[in-house]
Amino acid sequence: MIVVDQVTKQFKDKKQVVKAIDYLSLTVKKGHVVGLIGENGAGKTTLLRMLCTLIEPDEGNITLDGENIFENKEKVRSRLGVLFGSETGLYNRLTARENLEYFGTLYGMSSHDIKNQIEMLAKRFGMRKYLDRKVEGFSKGMRQKVAIARTLIHNPDIVLFDEPTTGLDITSSNIFREFIYQYKSEGKTIVFSTHIMDEIAQLCEDVIMMHKGQIVYEGSLEDLYAQENNRDLNYLFTSKVVRGDLYV
Numbered sequence: 001m002i003v004v005d006q007v008t009k010q011f012k013d014k015k016q017v018v019k020a021i022d023y024l025s026l027t028v029k030k031g032h033v034v035g036l037i038g039e040n041g042a043g044k045t046t047l048l049r050m051l052c053t054l055i056e057p058d059e060g061n062i063t064l065d066g067e068n069i070f071e072n073k074e075k076v077r078s079r080l081g082v083l084f085g086s087e088t089g090l091y092n093r094l095t096a097r098e099n100l101e102y103f104g105t106l107y108g109m110s111s112h113d114i115k116n117q118i119e120m121l122a123k124r125f126g127m128r129k130y131l132d133r134k135v136e137g138f139s140k141g142m143r144q145k146v147a148i149a150r151t152l153i154h155n156p157d158i159v160l161f162d163e164p165t166t167g168l169d170i171t172s173s174n175i176f177r178e179f180i181y182q183y184k185s186e187g188k189t190i191v192f193s194t195h196i197m198d199e200i201a202q203l204c205e206d207v208i209m210m211h212k213g214q215i216v217y218e219g220s221l222e223d224l225y226a227q228e229n230n231r232d233l234n235y236l237f238t239s240k241v242v243r244g245d246l247y248v
């Protein structure tokens with residue numbers, strides 16, 4: 001379980017101070033798929049960057065299973081798979097397999113484990129045919145599959161994705177959705193941000209709605225639908241943000 005407790009994060013942008021995260025608290029339950037939504041600038045990326053220990057909060061705490069994530073970053077990172085938007089982090093000159101091997105090595109995996117894991121991921125994502133081709137000629141969908149496989153090479157139990165389907169075509173988005181279904185069935189925890197309400201409605205049991213660095217709603221989708229007596233997530237999000245229905 002991830003617990004974010006009263007976290008703030010400010011950035012100094014020229015002379016202005018931007019409150020990216022404003023006393024934000026939330027819980028991500030083990031084995032849940034959590035969708036993160038909010039307008040541009042709401043603080044989604046900043047939150048995800050903190051969850052994966054890339055940046056530290058100014059105030060507040062973040063714990064993973066009761067331990068402060070910044071006290072043992074290496075341990076936390078070994079449990080996390082992270083993918084930020086379209087930054088696939090792949091090396092064009094290497095083949096898909098070589099890319100996966102490289103990232104496996106970074107995680108200190110044995111060559112035996114890397115081999116097995118690549119085999120499993122290639123099968124899962126239908127990548128066998130192009131595993132030994134250089135990434136530079138790959139379509140966006142092929143790249144995205146390799147990028148997702150890369151985030152999973154060390155078999156993390158928590159995966160964080162920042163806008164994984166933004167800019168992808170339907171086929172590639174579907175690949176991502178399929179992956180979520182599969183990973184969820186293995187009891188993994190997944191947090192991803194998106195602009196697409198349908199992705200949340202279809203894939204998530206929990207939703208985090210953010211607005212100006214604060215939480216607008218955090219919790220079960222079904223509870224939200226029941227509270228508002230409405231199942232239209234687009235409407236619910238807009239009305240919460242417009243009504244300023246914030247609880248902090």
Ligand SMILES: Nc1ncnc2c1ncn2[C@@H]1O[C@H](COP(=O)(O)OP(=O)(O)O)[C@@H](O)[C@H]1O
Binds near residue numbers: 039041047
């Ligand atoms: N490195 C940074 N330097 C200055 N301002 C930043 C930085 N990162 C984020 N911000 C600001 O923090 C706010 C939240 O940004 P971000 O987390 O990227 O939002 P989102 O991902 O929801 O679009 C925005 O106002 C953004 O301009």
Ligand SMILES: [Mg+2]
Binds near residue numbers: 044045046162
């Ligand atoms: Mg963002």
